[in-house]
Amino acid sequence: MKTCENNYFQQKHSKEMRAVQDSMDVLNGKWKVAILSSICYYNKRRFSEILNDVEGISNRMLSKELKELEVNKLIIRSVMDTQPITVMYELTKHGKSLKNIIESLSDWGIAHRRVITGK
Amino acid sequence: MKTCENNYFQQKHSKEMRAVQDSMDVLNGKWKVAILSSICYYNKRRFSEILNDVEGISNRMLSKELKELEVNKLIIRSVMDTQPITVMYELTKHGKSLKNIIESLSDWGIAHRRVITGK
DNA sequence: CTGAATCCTCTGCGATACTG
């Protein structure tokens, strides 16, 4: 019976689908992945450096997004006692587990441009 | 000199960073990746099936997002001449190249839940 | 069944200015 077949497959993949949604909820918005990329590529990165890396982002947004990433335990914020103060951001172990995805997204972005522009 | 060093690395990674942004521009919004996951996991999928797979999406949104995905050459839409008509969606070759990323996101989503809930 | 058309709400995000 067709519906049974569908239900079978449905159950088979609904868990993965929910997991994908969970991931995208954390990485939502226009900036999160780009910010993570910046920190990921440079290992440690300062606020103003990320501000430059991520094209077009405002300090307001950067501040807000960094806070969310910290809450989600993807990055660690540490204040350096300099004058004036500087703040370093780095990936947690958990954040580093996104490295493969980020690199894949980079590769895919380049491939996508080729596909859309017709090479 | 520190700034030179920074500029050097800056140039080294700005290309990847732009590519990541390109990818995320295509996959933006609340639903795109989930929709792609549905089609990806089942190879071919009908409108109403995707509507069920993606929890919470409205037909209005699904319709709109599918259109964008088609414009970006990630999926192909084909109308089956049945009564009433059914519409199948499947990934293009280019769309299929997202499979690894989708699977990684699924794995990461599960891991993330463990990290946040403290296991 | 697969959408398109309306209407309406809410919020993501930009611009700008200000603080320690």
Next chain:
DNA sequence: CAGTATCGCAGAGGATTCAG
């Protein structure tokens, strides 16, 4: 330098209805 505080709007997205 690294943020916070306001203000304002376009547009994402929800609910509902209509159409082929």
